[in-house]
Amino acid sequence: MLLNELKQYKPYSLAPGYQAEHILYGENTEQQLIEGTSYFATNNQKALKGIVHSDIDKDEVYVLLHTQSLLFSLSHQHETGVYLEYFIHEHRFMLAATDQASDERLYRLLLTAINYLYNHYQIEEFKPIYEAWRHINMAKHLHGDNWDADDHQNVMTLSDQLMALVQSILSHPNGYLALYYDSVAEVMEQKRLSFAAQSLVPLFLFQQDPEHLLLDLEDEKNHYASYHPTDYDLPDVCELYPQEEKAKLPLFLQESIQANERLYLQNRAFLDRSDIELIRSFKRGKTWSCLYYGPSGTGKTTKLLCIAGALGLPSLKMVGSRAIDESSLFGKYVLRNGETVFEYGPLSLMMKYGGMFIFDEINMVDSDIISSLNDVLDGTKQKILDNGEIITAHPLFRFGESMNIGYAGTNEMNLSHKSRIQNKIKINQLSIEKMTQIIVKETGLDEKYANQMAEMLEGFNEIILNEGNETTQRIDLRTLLNWANKTVDLEGDIIRASLVTIISELAEEDDEILNLEDPRQIMATNGAASTVMRQIVSTFLTEDKDANT
Template structure:
């Protein structure tokens, strides 16, 4: 958890039970009624109730940062940061960082966080709080007024539960940090973490946008069950070519079939529901074109090769660039042994013999080249070549393309081309456990080191966004694989291995870095390379 990091730097700030009476109950006041309400003032519950009923629509914002298996919440009241609350999804515990004992905003933060957690994860511990809150019409209370007897029962029930939760947090060892907020801000800046820009309070405190609230849990669970994907079976290789047909293919295509089948068998456990659905569709043949899109290093091209391997298909791949023209794809006349002959391009070869043509990073090519694919991707699946030949696609011809979204040098795909692609599959950043499994499998490094490497990828990306250049610098799963392989080569020296794999990606444009031999020299510079080096040292050096 993020706030656990603070205990390494500021252990004196860990304060179990610190001023718990003030934090829980506030000061004893001589009030008959709580301001803005008809509720009788009672010392044991007054501060919690005031924390709930004194919330104001324009003055309270709660922001969220999702980090691995924890959720970090921050409350800002009247433009002042007042508290942080982190919740572990694994062991279901809270950590609070707060310095204002008298502030009642901690109760608002707790309520918003608990409503969010229950809404998103259905944690049964918080169901009663959520259900009581649902019975309050918050639209009447945007300005912390008009709290009459109609809602008192629900407010009191919530207040008592929040007091108990907060009391448990305060009494647990290591779960309450009494410190100033610059300590938390310093840590977040060090880890290059930023909160979401949208506040949670409109939905999870004031109940706006009701269609996104879990108002009927049982009904919603039934809907989820009806929409849930059916379990899928990991498929064996099902060759579409007969043995005789396969033997008639050129030798290099026969070899590519073996490579694709081997790749599929090695990686099929990493495929997901969409991949196996595509394999089934490609097997039937009515669907024969697809697009994988998403961040770099998420396995888009590997998935396409695996689809080909699952069906026993050969493949040819072309990587998109500005230098590609129509003749590169379909063929051209060349001089060979004193004679001018026509040489088929990779796309026309796949159309002729059948198999998977893979156009990698297709949005790197010029738009007129994309337009030249229209005839191939139409229902006729044919192309007139420069030698006058009309080539009709083989029944087992399949077309797959991949692209990274939003990177330097990419083009917006035109709608005409998009409409011709039958299946479009989005791939997001792989989860840490999946990345670590791939790193272990591909490099032979130990699982603990692989997991640490994978867990740093988001932080690396944040450094590049905040300090580097997204158009020229990139660290992705491929970079992590290079790092892991170099670590194995260097007998486990993770730091040295990072210099020529991870740091080298960021040091090219940094004049302060003279060489990549000494991590200490890199740490002494200013820039993204130093920040990433600091993250690596912090993670791997005891």
């Protein structure tokens, strides 16, 4: 939460107050003709100017993905002074601007940011603004001119929507920071943070979209109108490898085929329609790359392994980190038995033999490593290795990647890479019912207790948000599975099992907690671990008492 940190690092840069009415309406609220248009405006003139005076040559908007938020900045004629931060889990904005920058530009920044957020994350509350914007032909207005009656109604609707949103931002106690000067740049320099190099304005303000990256709402509407959740079958395993070729694969790849097929048959009932459709596309082979993105612990990697299993493909997985370099993926020379030999990396092995390469948490990797994938993901599917070999991907090569959105250490994925990925599938937080089914199936825990664990998950993360550290602490489905398995190991002692699975996730940074042996000592402390412990004890101790009466 970078803007909040100004209070800690640069408190002297903050002005003591601001005029909300000036930010909303501007200095003059009398009816006037807006320059460059045939539109008259009164109270909404500032928002209206923010839209119609946009200029593709003068305005630049940049984004930085930072832990649990996205920070946007707007530069007008290379002068920056207005910032907007969106807090992902709180679903709210925070504005910061110098007095001279708190003019119509903040509406331009807000519109660009909303279009970016809706296009990437489909945040439902932003859909009306996105829809009104998509009905305006921005290609006619690249330099803040040519506004006529054709766009009048959509522009007026859009300006009213933006004003209502700014008003809600200003009504929040931490919604707006008035700056004496641009201190955000100083904090970013201290933290060695920088915005993405590519401006969002051409795509997310002026709709210049040669690669068709913008969501088409009409297509989306047609898709959902024809969607019937039960209107698909769960296919059996379809082995793409001829038996003779399969027998020639290295033994470890043959074993991974068996493991993937077992995983698919065990879990195919949990796959969604989009997963089944991806299996069909991967089977045909014209589509061979995909991305799953969404919250941690929602089964992104498991889905990719299941897809490999449904097609009888081997798989190799690489988990993203800052330590990965190009040789980690494609191979390098190593010393073996006194000889220097070239050892293939996991990606080049999958290209050579065929199968699913899974790049887990790809947005943890540095951008230059992402760029090294371009040759592979282009139509040629070739790569020149360090040993001089030109490797062309096997016809059964498939590429799958996953990423968590908005977590500490993650990077924003560049548009060049995104455009090379053929299918992108968003996964939302699993429903309580589905989490319950998974816990029961994976651990054998009684369904009643599994359901109670699943119901507590959202509350746990609310506690972390309010009392803990959301950048280093998280409880997800994986944590619940660990808790359930430990409960089964301890013959049903749910509270005891929570100590080394749930509470341990929260106790690392809490010096008041002496050990994880005594729930009473944990509950006597302050912080997230104490609150979560009390909630677990209250839920399950009451349950045990009721069962004994």
